[in-house]
Each structure stands twice: as structure tokens, then as C-alpha cells.
Amino acid sequence: MRLIFLGAPGAGKGTIAAAAGKEHGIPPVSTGDLFREAVKNGTELGRQVKGIMERGELVPDELTVALVRERFRSPDTAAGFILDGFPRTIPQAEALDSFQSIDAVINFLVGDDVVVRRLSGRRVCRNCGAIYHVENMPPRKEGVCDRCGGELYIRDDDRIDSIRNRLRVYREQTAPLVDYYRRRGLLHDIDSAKSVEDTLLQLRPLLRKLKAG
Ligand code: AP5
Ligand code: MG
Numbered sequence: 001m002r003l004i005f006l007g008a009p010g011a012g013k014g015t016i017a018a019a020a021g022k023e024h025g026i027p028p029v030s031t032g033d034l035f036r037e038a039v040k041n042g043t044e045l046g047r048q049v050k051g052i053m054e055r056g057e058l059v060p061d062e063l064t065v066a067l068v069r070e071r072f073r074s075p076d077t078a079a080g081f082i083l084d085g086f087p088r089t090i091p092q093a094e095a096l097d098s099f100q101s102i103d104a105v106i107n108f109l110v111g112d113d114v115v116v117r118r119l120s121g122r123r124v125c126r127n128c129g130a131i132y133h134v135e136n137m138p139p140r141k142e143g144v145c146d147r148c149g150g151e152l153y154i155r156d157d158d159r160i161d162s163i164r165n166r167l168r169v170y171r172e173q174t175a176p177l178v179d180y181y182r183r184r185g186l187l188h189d190i191d192s193a194k195s196v197e198d199t200l201l202q203l204r205p206l207l208r209k210l211k212a213g
Contacts, residue, residue: 001026001080001210002101004087006177007108009056009166010115010122012192015131016108016199017084024207026080031088033129034067035059036155054156056165058088058173065095072100088174093181103210105181106203108192112167119163123152137196 005013017028038046049059068086087093121134127150132139143152181187190202
């Protein structure tokens with residue numbers, strides 16, 4: 001299963017990719033996570049993208065496509081993957097088409113008010129990347145990851161000005177991909193304003209069908 005998760009910031013792509021990836025034994029590939037890793041490690045790429053990410057703008061297409069191409073060299077993606085947050089522009093989608101085929105694109109639908117509430121309360125594990133929410137998905141112990149005991153932090157781009165900018169960037173640069181993939185017959189809408197379990201309930205039959213071919 002070669003999947004793309006498409007949707008606004010805070011739609012729940014990362015949360016559902018982690019759960020569905022585990023259920024189906026395929027790795028989530030999040031360009032946002034890969035960029036954050038580069039920032040954390042202080043690499044040249046990290047230095048280039050840090051400010052862009054904090055402002056909620058998009059990293060240039062060449063850098064992003066090169067990163068994904070590199071990630072696909074790793075053998076764990078051979079049996080399938082969930083691309084989370086890539087592609088995000090038409091040129092990125094065209095570049096992807098040139099080196100990788102896709103079975104389905106899941107379009108996560110959610111309103112801006114829900115996005116703002118979700119992102120304002122998000123906490124992420126600095127060590128393993130697990131995603132929490134102070135109200136919707138609180139960790140057992142405040143500030144500490146249930147999975148690995150790592151420290152939970154607030155992403156630099158989860159400030160209200162950056163959230164608003166990310167929503168604008170999504171509408172202008174990423175939303176055109178909805179039509180791009182609908183025209184190709186690959187798009188499946190899901191209502192992701194629902195709970196995590198209800199979102200997974202919509203996704204499961206779809207993935208079963210894909211798996212059965
Ligand atoms: P990226 O990391 O991809 O951020 P994003 O698209 O803004 O999406 P998020 O990760 O914020 O949201 P999500 O949909 O994963 O939601 P989550 O599951 O965490 O990108 C960050 C930056 O990197 C970009 O701004 C850009 O600068 C750069 N970048 C990345 N990819 C790029 C590309 N292709 N091209 C150029 N630049 C790129 O959930 C959010 C919160 O809600 C959590 O707290 C969670 O617990 C909670 N939650 C989730 N689902 C539910 C639910 N069903 N019910 C209640 N709460 C829920
Ligand atoms: Mg995410």
C-alpha cells in the first residue's frame with residue numbers, strides 16, 4: 001500500500017499515520033518529522049529550514065523532493081508507506097510521479113476552528129515523536145511520553161500566528177492537490193473532525209479494499 005495523507009495542518013495526519021502504519025506494518029514518512037530531525041541535529045539542511053518552518057512557510061521544492069528521494073532509498077519503504085505531509089505543491093506531486101507510483105490519497109477534512117484547538121494543545125515527544133494533546137490525548141504523566149519517558153514539548157510552529165500562516169499556505173499551495181489527485185481517481189475523502197477511533201473506522205474498509213487489490 002503506497003499512500004499519501006493530504007490535509008490541513010492539525011487535521012490528524014501524523015496521529016492516524018502512526019496508528020494505520022502500525023496496523024498494516026508500513027512506515028509513515030513525514031517530511032515535517034525529517035526536517036525537524038535535521039533541525040535538532042544541527043545539519044546544514046536543518047540550518048536552511050529552521051526559520052522557514054517556524055514561520056509556517058514551505059521549504060523549497062528542490063530540498064523537499066531531494067529529502068524524500070533519499071528517504072525512499074531505505075528498503076523499509078519497499079512494501080508500502082504512508083507519505084504524511086508530502087507532496088504539498090503541484091511541482092512536488094509531479095516530481096513524485098516521476099519516481100514513485102501511488103495507490104491512494106486520503107484527504108483529511110477538518111474545519112479551521114478544530115485545527116486551531118488541536119494545534120494549540122499539541123505536545124510532541126522530543127525523543128520518539130509521539131503526538132499528544134493536553135485535553136484530547138493527554139499523557140499519563142504531564143510533560144512525559146507514555147511510550148519512552150521522553151520530554152514533551154510544544155512545536156515552534158504551534159504558535160497562533162504560525163498556525164494562521166500554515167492554514168493560509170495550505171489553502172494557497174497545497175489545496176490544489178485535491179483536484180490533482182481527484183482527476184486521477186486516487187482521492188478518498190475522510191471526515192477527520194471526528195475522534196481518532198472514528199477516523200480510523202472510516203479508513204479501515206478503504207485500506208482493506210486496497211490491500212485486496
Ligand atoms: P508538518 O510537520 O507536516 O506539519 P503540518 O502539515 O502543519 O501538519 P501537522 O503535523 O501540524 O498536523 P497533523 O495533521 O500531522 O496533525 P497531528 O496528528 O499532529 O510540517 C511542518 C513544516 O515543515 C511545514 O510548515 C513546512 O515548513 C515544512 N514541510 C513539511 N513538509 C513539507 C513539504 N512537503 N514541502 C515543503 N515544506 C514542508 O494532530 C494535531 C493535534 O491534534 C495533536 O495534538 C493530536 O493529538 C490531536 N488530534 C489528532 N487527531 C485528533 C482527533 N481525531 N481528535 C482529537 N484530537 C486529535
Ligand atoms: Mg504531522
